[in-house]
Amino acid sequence: MAEDFAKAVDDGIKLSKRIYFGKDRAVAPPKPPPPMDKSTAHLYLPTAPMVYAVIVDPAIVDNPDIPSYQPHVHGRCDPPALIPLQMNGIELEADCYLDTAFVRVSGSWRVHCVMGSKSCGCRIAIPMGEQGSLLGVEVDVSRKSYRTQLMYMENDDIEKAIPAYGGYLKANIFTLTIPQVDGGSILSIRISWSQKLVYRDNQFSLNVPFTFPDYVTPAGKKISKKEKIQLNVNVGTGSEVLCKTTSHPLKELRRHVGKLGFLYDSEVLSWSSTDLSFSYTVSSSDTHGAVFLQSPSMHDFDQREMFYIYLSPGNQQSRKVFRKDIVFVIDISGSMRGKPLDDTKNVLSAALSKLNPEDSFNIVAFNGEVYLFSTSMELASKETVEKAVEWININFIAGGGTNILLPLNKAIEMLSNARGSVPIIFLVTDGAVEDERHICDVMKKHLTDRKQESPRIYTFGIGSFCNHYFLRMLAMIGKGQYDAALDVDLVEVRLHRLFDKASSVILSNITFDTLEGLDEIEVYPAQIPDLSSESPLSVSGRYRGKFPHTIKAKGVLADLKNFIIDLKIHNAKDIPIDRVFAKEQIELLTAQAWLSENKQLEDMVVKMSIQTGVACEHTRMVVVEGEALNGQEVSEKSNPKKKKDPEKPKMILIDSFGVGFGNLKATAENIPPGSEEPKLPEAAEMFVRAASSCCGSIGKHCCCMCCIQCCSRMNDQCAIALTQLCSALACFGCFACCDLCCGGEDG
Template sequence: MADDFEKAVEDGLKLSKRIYFGKDRSVAPPKPVSAMEKSSHSYLPSAPMVYAVVSNPAIVDNPDIPSYQPHVHGRCDPPALIPLQMNGIALEADCYLDTAIVTVTGSWRVHCVMGSRHCDCRIAIPMGEQGLVLGVEVDTPRRTYCTQQIAMDEKNDMEKAAKAENGGLLKSQIFTFTLPQVDGGSNLLVKVSWSQRLLYIKDQFSLNIPFSFPEYVTPAGKKISKKEKIQLNMNSGPGTELLCRTTSHPLKEHRRQVGKLGFLYESEVLQWSHSDFIFSYTVSSSHIFGGVFLQSPSIIDYDQRDMFCFYIFPGDQKSKKVFRKEVVFVVDISRSMQGKPLEDTKNALSVALSKLDPKDTFNIIAFNGETCQFSSNMELATQEAIEKAKQWINMNFLLGDGTNILLPLNQAIEMLRNTRDSIPILLLITDGAVEDERQICDVMKSQLTSQGSICPRIHTFGIGTFCNHYFLRMLAILGRGHHDAAYDADSIEVRMKAFFDKASSTVLANITIGNMDNIDDLEVYPSRIPDLLSESPLIVSGRYRGAFPETLTATGILADTSNFFVELKVHKAKDIPLDKVLGKQEIDVLTAQAWFSENRELEEKIARMSIKSGIVSEHSRMILLETQKGKKETEATGVPEKQVPSKIELQKMIDSKGQKTIMLRSLGTGFGNLTATVENTPPGSEGEKLPEAAEIFVKAASNCCGRLCNHCCCLCCIQTCSRMNDQCAIALTQLCGALACLGCFYCCEACCSGHDG
């Protein structure tokens, strides 16, 4: 699907050569990409972009300066995508704890379609680490659009959502949707917001936002104003100190308070940003520290219990020890892993083995329908043992049919029994779903509760969307571990290496929170608190009623087996949107619990949470509301101020106001695909395949005509034709007509003579 998108953009750039911008054009036409550059060049969006969807090449022209255009036969099937020129862009990022809320507002112009014609416009929003779209608003001259989450709790609704053709994820971090019938020459004002995770590496937070615009979105003309704005706000809470490290753009500090920083960059530019926005900072501390945030629910919140979250940061861990590890790698080698998934897994596994300390122990279990063990016992991670393991991987990672997850998990748990002075770690990697997933969770739950003081930690990694990520997340919750995933084939090796590093960096285990016994109606997400890792802060949230203590206490075990104690001070989080910062984690945890318990009421609760916060869930769907201009401003919002509408109420409200509902494709991962697993379908086959690569002209056109039209669309030819006098143009037209007649006679002769032509 991404390849088809890139080909459509490439064809759109070729088609845009038909556009004539006059003599004062200040921007050169898109440069052709050479054959050597094509391997590394990508037409996937690296910043928010808008494209004209062109099926009929004849409508392509400058809406301000109509020019002579050679007629083009045929249609683009599938349509070409012409990147629109951008008039202005503003980026605002608010960083809280380990999450950033990003809002981008931009203006684009349909510069490539005749003023009397219209086309669809496709909007593409690339997001950063674990990006999750929160909402979109679009303003066009005739219509406005906004997104809305609705509950999907009926079979007909689910079938309708499954058939939705608009919107969805081009790749795991690129959200796209299409607006119908936008007039040529009109301006689009787009505002989109999403949440993304801050990377945390070696006590440093890093924010990376796609903000690299290609040269061909720069408006033509020297007098057009091009304004670029970036605003960055950081809030780590009271009692902390923020230290800036690096930045990619020239930010100027305009606000500094305790635990808060604000930066601003605003300028008229000649060219748009050519690099992603990157900013890194540290929450300074040389030791483990944390705190607690409290917040009252809003009026429209379905759950009127107060919100809380406590966080623990590992601090500067250069002098801190990590636990000695006993690691069992449990790796899926079913036939669906063939090709890149298996090779990337082998590479990442080899790197992870090389990073083990000589005092660590390890083992490897490969499984499909059967299992294969590297050793009958845990092996010390000596250089000799690691080299032997790498050779074993190359010889024994042989693909086979079937996916039996329970058997290797039981074998791994048995190997990790009775560990002392170390952290037992089970790392599960799979790309498939199995029928007995709930039984596996039940077995693991009973196995882990019967273990000693430090039970095995289960960390899970899913590849693609055919595996049930909520099953894998539930396993991680039960095992006090973490879950991660690679939805795209290109990201498997990078994400898996980071996953192994993270899982191997435990600095504080068996964490318990004190002073919470007297809190009423307490609910914690997740219920089993994971360990604190040097590569990731620990954030746990929940709901409660009644009085909350002024301080909490966190206790645990350090790597040297000594006991740890820290006091967590409680603060009111008045200016931190906890529902959006914590919403994704809470919805994921509750969705895993709802799947495991098959609890219908919990599914409805998740849908209500999703509608209120705008965060995508498996039990809700995103729709696009289209409103004709001229409606009252109160009617355009679609949502009353003081209540969250139910699905039926929302539909009645939409119908009464004449709004049109456009169903978008599901943005969730689903609950696995047993059929694809049984059939050994490889990851990456999830997306709906578009027709073959876009071609500017239909197959009926001959190759020579296609080559001729490609040259006729070039800027030089258009400029030459525009300077012809009338007599020359008439003579050229008569010559072309004569040639066309000769061609028709030849075609008739070939068709009627009875001979092969």
């Protein structure tokens, strides 16, 4: 789908050459991007919030201010071309709290490429940063307003909503189409999303897509171009915050204990040509942490108190990590062929080379069968690692089905004699299996029955055919961590990162001893994972009762000594704790609801999703259409003369945001990841949508304009079939006429 989008943008840029801007240009026309092929397709994907005119009829492309002679264009654009709209202003505000950033972007774009008497759809594309989650979009244009809203999937209004093109173009790029925008109109758009801060070497980094191509710069000299960036950091404690790097000339506005504020505000000749990147560190050389408490708002459906605990590894570079006994359990089924398996092999080879000589490892490759590198654990000597890499290159050949329980049982058996180490199972798969709940039960029993150190289970999912909630649940049971690459291009980067976390554990068997005294408490995740030098640890939850004045975090260090630290309690007055942990809690609760098939947990997930704006598997996003005047919605009471068309749709349904609970059929058929990408609407689908939205029930009546628009989008085969049908009906009409005229007489 991303490649189709890039091709549509390429077509749109070529089509935009029809637009005449006159002599009043600020700069020379931007250099066109290179001809598109597979290697340059990424150049046409959005690298900042963008808006595109959706052009079906190329004849409407013209300057709405300076109509010019245009040669007649025959045919239609199928699929529609996408012309990038010119941007008149952009503002970005980012608030960084703990390990999460909330980003808000406000901008205005003009439909500069469509005749004033015509209209087109406008597609908004929103690229987001690390693990981005869209929170909302609001659009004002031509006395109309549009805003996104989450609704329960079983809500009756969902069935009445008009389906439209929208959803995730790639794992981090969301698209949304606004219908029927007049040429020359200005769209005022406000977008908000959350994303994770990247942590490395005791440094937090924020990266927001903010690179605009030349062709979105307005052509006129007199058009003001204002660019504004506001950045706020709040770590919630009294620790000193030090700014490390920044991509834009940010001016420091304020500096308080634990807080920083920056601003960049300028008139520019051309828009930002680089992403917004900012990094900072919290000064501390040793493991540290804090506890944040917050009371629920009066509108919160859950009136229990909230807490958030975090532990940070600090910046001690020489800190000792645990010795590792690790079993790599790698899916080599037929669907893994190509890039997923090649990238997994590269990461696995690199991971083996990073093991210390005292570490031990083994490799279990699986499809329908199980293939072992060795019958027992092997020390990670240079010679053994070289043999393992050679074995990987010979035996990692994609083919066969998927059986996950058998290799996991083998891995558990191999780690049964682990002593003085952190035993790890590292599972990588792209498929779903039928016995996933049974696998969770078996693993839970294995880990409960073990008297010695139980293995940590780290899981990694590739694509959307595997059940990511099964993998998340498996990791939670095993006190490990879960990650995924829905986009196959991200497999190598994210898999490297997960292995780095798994191989750098500095504190194990973590407990918070005073939490048990509360009247009622829920902790997410229920099994607290280990602390890695590559990532802070966060634990959140709800409780009733009086929270203790002090809380102790306990654990075991790599030298097997006990570790105890007192955590200071903070009242989080200016940190939105519920929004910071919302995404993580929703996904963990969804996994628990899936495993237990608990309807009450599912309802809780839905309420939390709608309350926080974070989409889940059981909610759908709709775009609610309204009227606006100077940014304010107009009610029917304030304008009683204006009657609303009862058949006019008020809600537009967006594709589901969820990754689903696995696809057994696709796994059985060995369909590779990436093949699940949806295609752009075909002509027949567009006809159904047009008929349902504009003409009501097609069985009752259908307007001529809809028929004309539909027929103009048909391909040749469909047009021939329709012509033959009409000819047949005409023949029946002739027979009826003859029967009427001749009275059924012979001759």
